[in-house]
C-alpha cells in the first residue's frame with residue numbers, strides 16, 4: 878500500500894436530513910480562535926465566505942442521548958443545555974419545559990401552514 882500525506886477529508890453527515898459537509902475540527906475549542914469556547918462539542922468548519930481566520934461555522938453536533946450526528950438546523954436538533962436530535966426531542970417531549978414545547982408546537986403549525 879502506498880502512503881500519501883493527504884489525509885482523507887473528514888465529512889460530517891447529518892443522520893436526520895442527510896446534510897453532508899466536510900469539517901475541519903470536532904470539539905469545543907476551534908483552532909485559530911482566541912477566546913471562543915463552544916457550549917458543546919461541535920463539528921466545525923472554517924467559514925468559506927470570510928477571510929477572517931477566526932470565523933467558523935458550526936455544522937452540527939452529536940445528540941446527547943442517542944449520539945446521532947445531527948446538524949444545527951432547527952428541523953434536526955435542539956439545543957437545550959445539551960444537544961438533542963429531533964427524534965429524541967419528540968420521544969422525551971414531556972421532559973422539556975413548557976416554553977420549549979410551545980415553540981416546537983408553533984413551528985409544527987407553521988410548517989403545516991406552509992404546505993397547505
Ligand SMILES: [Zn+2]
Pocket residue numbers: 891892893894895896947948949950952953
Ligand atoms: Zn439535519
Ligand SMILES: [Zn+2]
Pocket residue numbers: 940941942943944945961962963964965966
Ligand atoms: Zn437523539
